[in-house]
Amino acid sequence: xxESGETSGRVAVIGGGITGLAAAHRLLELDPAIRVSVFxxxxxxGGVLQTVQRDGFCMELxxxxxxxxxxxxxxxxxxxxxxxxxxxxxVAHRQTFVVKKKRLLQLPEGLAVMAPSRVWPMVAxxxxxxxxxxxxGWEYFLPxxxxxGDETLAAFARRRFGRETFERLVQPLASGIYxxxxxxxxxxxxxxxxxxxxxxxxxxxxxxxxxxxxxxxxAQSASTGPRYSLFVAxxxxxxxxxxxLITKLPTDCIETDxxxxxxxxxxxxxxxxxxxxxxxxxxxxxxxxxVIVATPAHAAARLLSTVDIPLATSxxxxxxxxxxxxxxxxxxEQIRNPxxxxxxxxxxxxxxxxxxxxxxxxxxxxxSPEGMVLLRAFLGGACRPGVMDRSEGELRELALAExxxxxxxxxxxxxxxxxxxSNVMPQYHVHHLDRxxxxxxxxxQIEGLELAGxxxxxxxxxxxxxSGEDAAERVVETVRTRAGx
Numbered sequence: 001x002x003e004s005g006e007t008s009g010r011v012a013v014i015g016g017g018i019t020g021l022a023a024a025h026r027l028l029e030l031d032p033a034i035r036v037s038v039f040x041x042x043x044x045x046g047g048v049l050q051t052v053q054r055d056g057f058c059m060e061l062x063x064x065x066x067x068x069x070x071x072x073x074x075x076x077x078x079x080x081x082x083x084x085x086x087x088x089x090x091v092a093h094r095q096t097f098v099v100k101k102k103r104l105l106q107l108p109e110g111l112a113v114m115a116p117s118r119v120w121p122m123v124a125x126x127x128x129x130x131x132x133x134x135x136x137g138w139e140y141f142l143p144x145x146x147x148x149g150d151e152t153l154a155a156f157a158r159r160r161f162g163r164e165t166f167e168r169l170v171q172p173l174a175s176g177i178y179x180x181x182x183x184x185x186x187x188x189x190x191x192x193x194x195x196x197x198x199x200x201x202x203x204x205x206x207x208x209x210x211x212x213x214x215x216x217x218x219a220q221s222a223s224t225g226p227r228y229s230l231f232v233a234x235x236x237x238x239x240x241x242x243x244x245l246i247t248k249l250p251t252d253c254i255e256t257d258x259x260x261x262x263x264x265x266x267x268x269x270x271x272x273x274x275x276x277x278x279x280x281x282x283x284x285x286x287x288x289x290x291v292i293v294a295t296p297a298h299a300a301a302r303l304l305s306t307v308d309i310p311l312a313t314s315x316x317x318x319x320x321x322x323x324x325x326x327x328x329x330x331x332x333e334q335i336r337n338p339x340x341x342x343x344x345x346x347x348x349x350x351x352x353x354x355x356x357x358x359x360x361x362x363x364x365x366x367x368s369p370e371g372m373v374l375l376r377a378f379l380g381g382a383c384r385p386g387v388m389d390r391s392e393g394e395l396r397e398l399a400l401a402e403x404x405x406x407x408x409x410x411x412x413x414x415x416x417x418x419x420x421x422s423n424v425m426p427q428y429h430v431h432h433l434d435r436x437x438x439x440x441x442x443x444x445q446i447e448g449l450e451l452a453g454x455x456x457x458x459x460x461x462x463x464x465x466x467s468g469e470d471a472a473e474r475v476v477e478t479v480r481t482r483a484g485x
Contacts, residue, residue, distance in 0.1 A: 008033035009479035010287070012273050014260050014303065015294035016040030017047025018461060019453045021245045022076060023292050023468035024253060029079070030476045036249070037286075039275065041259040045246065048424055049461070051237030052327075052417055056369035058237050059327040060376070061419040064358065065089075065231040066238075066461045072469070073462035074232075082244045085236070088229030089342065093362050097344035098127055098172060099352070104337070104344050104406060107169075114157055114170045114194060115208035127168050135162030137205075144202045152430050153185040156194070160204060172345035176356050178459060179321045179381035179425040182348075189428035189436075189457075233364050238461075263291060263303050269482075271448060289482065290448035290475045294468060296320065297426060297455035307449070311442040314435055318455050320423040322388045323380040326399045327360070329415035330373045336408030339373065344406075353379050353387055354402040372414070377403060382427055392418040426455040433457075448482075450475055 008031055013020045016038050024036045038045070048062030066073045066086075077083045097104040108125045110118030116136070123133060139160050145151075151159075153174055157166040166182075175182045178190060187195050197207035234240045246254065255275075261283065262274040271288045293300045301315035343358040358376045361368035368374040377399040380387040390398065395418050403409055436456045443451050450471035454464050 006033055007035045009289040009482070010035045010037070011290045011292065011475055011479070012260075012271065012286070012288040013038040013292045013294060014263075014273075015047075015299075015453070016042075016045035016254055016256070017294065017453075017464070018049055018242065018245075019047075019464040019468040020292070020294035021045060021242065021249070021254075021468070022465040023294055023452055023472040025076075025080070025245060025248055026469040026472035027476060028249065030473065031479070034476070034479065036253055037288075038249075038254045039258045039260050039273075040254060040256045043256055045254055045256065046239060046242040048421060049238040049242050050419075051239035053237070054417075055329075055415060057327075057329055057372070057374055057415060058367045059374065059417050060237055060360070061325060061417070062421065062424075063238060063461060064360065064364070064376070065233050067231055069230065070458075070460065070462035070466070072466035073460075076245075076465050076469075077241070080244055080248050082234070082241060085234045085240065085244070086232040087235050087365060089231055089363055090365070091229070093340050093342065093359075094229075095341040097341055098169065099344055099346045099350055099406065100127055100168065102350075102405060106341070107173075110208075110212070111169065112208065113173045113191070114161065114165075115197060115204045117205075117208040117212040128164055132162065132164035132168070136165045138162075140203045140205045142203065144198050148199070150186055150188045150430050150433070152183055153180075153187055153190065154182040156187045156191075157182075160198070167349050168347055171349075172347045172356070175348070175381075175383075176345055176378070178428060179323050179355070179378075180427055181382040184382075184427070184429045186428045186430045186432045189432035235366055260303060262306060263293075265307050265446070265449075269447070288448075289479055290450070292450045292452055292468070292471045292475060294452045294471070296423065296453065298423065300451060300453075300455075308442060308446060311439065311446075314439045314442065315451075315455075317435060318432075319382075319427040319429065321380070321382040321385065321425045321427055322420065322422040323355075323378060323425060324387060324395055324421070325419045326377045326379070326395060327415075327417040328375045328377070328396075328399070328403070328413040329368065330375070330409065330411070330413055332371050332373050334409055334411050335373055336410075337406075339407075343376075348383060352402055353384055353398055355379060355381055355384070357403060357406075375403065375407075381425070388420060388422060392420075395420075426459065428459075448475070448478055 050061040052059045096107045108121035116122050157170040171182050201207035259276045261276050264272045271291045275284045297315045297318040301312040305312040339359045342363045345356045346352045356378045360376045361374040452467040452471040
């Protein structure tokens with residue numbers, strides 16, 4: 001609100017995750033006279049960006065990094081004075097491993113999911129058979145697809161690189177980003193960069209090598225200045241980003257333990273938001289000029305069922321998957337593996353319940369005390385939904401049973417943290433963008449309503465920030481138009 005106390009409009013933000021908080025911050029950046037209320041059903045804002053500090057360990061319960069290729073995350077950090085808190089990954093151990101027949105093999109250097117930019121590492125890798133390598137190399141000579149229709153990740157990768165490269169490299173690297181089934185995951189929605197590489201160069205290998213040359217040339221001519229690694233994280237964990245963002249908002253802006261039970265659009269305009277608060281579930285109705293719904297799509301569908309049935313129906317069709325993160329701490333001498341990388345991924349054909357494991361204390365500084373190691377295993381996803389039904393004790397033992405032989409672990413963990421996230425990962429099935437365009441077109445017809453979040457055009461933290469800020473910018477225009485400013 002402005003210093004004079006005058007209000008130019010009232011905006012409700014439903015959902016207090018990073019998307020909703022970024023939206024609230026952007027609203028007030030653009031118009032300090034707007035009265036913003038953020039409603040969060042849980043006891044703390046932040047959504048899946050949660051960090052636990054315990055006994056000198058810094059454990060992420062959700063994501064652990066922010067990618068720097070998309071600018072929106074770094075830009076927000078700069079604007080709130082948080083960029084000095086960001087650290088890059090450990091330059092001495094920037095490598096990843098892939099499990100093959102219960103052994104860890106190094107991922108070929110220069111491979112970006114499915115775009116190899118260097119020849120020799122692909123030739124030398126033990127992950128692929130000689131025939132698999134020949135089929136991969138043949139990609140250079142294959143013509144591009146004649147039409148521009150969407151296809152699944154599995155179909156795209158098998159068409160370009162063959163079955164073995166898909167199963168051993170592409171599937172574990174790509175599907176893990178979305179916790180998805182590669183036989184359903186959309187290329188246009190999930191990996192548009194690779195679609196454009198094929199369209200522009202004919203071959204992904206040719207495109208990757210061309211991009212590597214251009215990056216090298218740009219690096220030689222670039223001026224000096226702050227440089228970031230591909231991934232960054234706050235020194236004290238991602239929860240500290242949430243805390244920093246909250247300090248930039250009015251103290252009464254965020255209302256936790258407050259569930260939105262219904263939103264209505266009166267005939268005379270504006271919005272009525274029904275709220276349930278406290279243990280006694282007291283219901284109150286408040287009026288707003290605009291609403292930003294920054295919840296998962298299934299929650300948005302429920303809220304909008306009284307506003308626009310076709311819109312709610314489209315939102316309900318976006319599927320979700322859950323996942324489990326398990327942090328495990330050991331003394332260094334308990335693990336025989338050198339841990340000289342960021343972690344490993346596990347192909348689905350290995351039949352493991354563990355999808356990946358991050359060597360957290362190697363990847364980022366300050367994640368464990370001296371002489372200790374922090375690991376983080378990932379389970380679940382669209383292809384292992386049954387994992388979500390197990391108890392914390394069963395999940396812990398399941399992870400340890402997989403990790404012990406792979407890493408040479410002896411003894412029990414010194415500390416552990418099991419976190420189950422139900423229905424948090426939107427599934428970008430083939431033709432997902434067609435549905436998103438339909439949703440956006442329907443929402444655009446409803447004045448004062450904006451949708452934001454990871455259900456639409458990107459699941460990473462920068463995409464969530466961008467989605468929330470875009471929604472905020474459109475709302476400010478709507479409020480100003482209604483006020484005749």
